[in-house]
Amino acid sequence: MSVRSIILVMVALSCGAMALPVSAQVSGVDVKASGNKVTSNNDQYLYKSDIGRFQVLMPGGCAKVHRRLNGDDDQELEDDTGQEAVQVLVVSCDRFARKGQGCSVTAIFNLTDGKGGDPGSDQVLRQVRKVLKRFGAEVRKQSPVAKEFSGGQKVEGIDVRAVQPGSRGELWVRGLLSGPDIYLLTAWNIEGGLWQDREYQDFFNSFAPSTE
Numbered sequence: 001m002s003v004r005s006i007i008l009v010m011v012a013l014s015c016g017a018m019a020l021p022v023s024a025q026v027s028g029v030d031v032k033a034s035g036n037k038v039t040s041n042n043d044q045y046l047y048k049s050d051i052g053r054f055q056v057l058m059p060g061g062c063a064k065v066h067r068r069l070n071g072d073d074d075q076e077l078e079d080d081t082g083q084e085a086v087q088v089l090v091v092s093c094d095r096f097a098r099k100g101q102g103c104s105v106t107a108i109f110n111l112t113d114g115k116g117g118d119p120g121s122d123q124v125l126r127q128v129r130k131v132l133k134r135f136g137a138e139v140r141k142q143s144p145v146a147k148e149f150s151g152g153q154k155v156e157g158i159d160v161r162a163v164q165p166g167s168r169g170e171l172w173v174r175g176l177l178s179g180p181d182i183y184l185l186t187a188w189n190i191e192g193g194l195w196q197d198r199e200y201q202d203f204f205n206s207f208a209p210s211t212e
Contacts, residue, residue, distance in 0.1 A: 028087045044199055046206075052089045052107035054183060057206035059103060059199035062093035100190040105202055108182040118180040124157050125185055128175040135188065137162035137171040145174060149208060153178070159204075161195055168192035171201065178209040 011052040047065060058065065070088040092104035108127065111119045132139070142159040148154045157176035163169065170192050174185040184209055187200045196201055 002033075005168050005188070006154070019043055022081075024129065044202060047091070049089070049091055049105075050210075051090060052105065053181070054107060055206075056105055056185070057202045058093060059095060059097035059203055061102070064097065065091055065093050067091050068111065101188065103185075103187040103200065104111075105207070106184040106186070108184070109180075111129040111180075111182060119182055124175040124177050127182055128160060128173055131170070131173045131184060131186055132160070132162055134171075135162070135164065135171050137164055137169075139181060145176070153209065155183070155207075155209060163186060170194040174204055174209070181209065181211070183207070183209070 002196060032140045033062075041059045043048060044057050044060050045062075047062075049067075051067075051069075068090045070086070089107045089109075090104055092102060093103045100124075111123055113119055113123060125158040139160055139162050143159050145155070145159045146154065146156045155176045155178045159174045160172070162173070164171070164172040167190065169190040170188070172187045172194055176183040176185070185204055187194060187203060189197075
């Protein structure tokens with residue numbers, strides 16, 4: 001993803017996100033986990049996903065992490081790309097087992113640019129906008145992100161801070177392109193204070209794709 005592509009992504013996001021519908025409450029990304037007993041964990045810990053090919057530092061209170069793959073009977077994982085080979089993995093946590101606060105990582109594999117090539121900035125933007133729409137959020141701040149790991153592996157994308165109009169709800173979403181793979185890191189808190197939370201900052205800054 002070139003610098004020019006990132007700038008185009010940011011402009012398109014600014015123009016499109018403000019028109020998204022507003023919902024009264026954060027919903028849509030966390031797992032419906034009725035019947036699951038969640039044990040509180042006050043410590044951060046490194047979560048590794050072999051299927052998702054990534055690792056990330058989970059915030060304290062995420063002792064119970066839920067995992068879903070497309071193919072499960074779950075409408076939240078439906079993708080309107082029309083590409084049957086696309087694989088989607090969602091790993092999520094309701095922090096301290098409370099609805100309205102949590103985080104998730106979505107890994108999207110085998111998505112194309114619609115012409116048989118690897119996905120690019122347009123596909124990252126589309127996925128980020130879908131998250132904003134799901135939460136009924138409006139963009140307040142956005143910036144390009146890029147990071148290089150050992151072995152020359154790189155991730156590039158866009159970081160977005162958004163709010164729910166008429167409430168204290170805050171959303172943080174980061175869309176990343178790692179080779180042909182797209183990752184969406186998302187955190188939300190209906191009470192606000194999300195962006196200043198050090199453990200959520202660590203969640204975003206610790207993400208690394210697997211080199212295997």
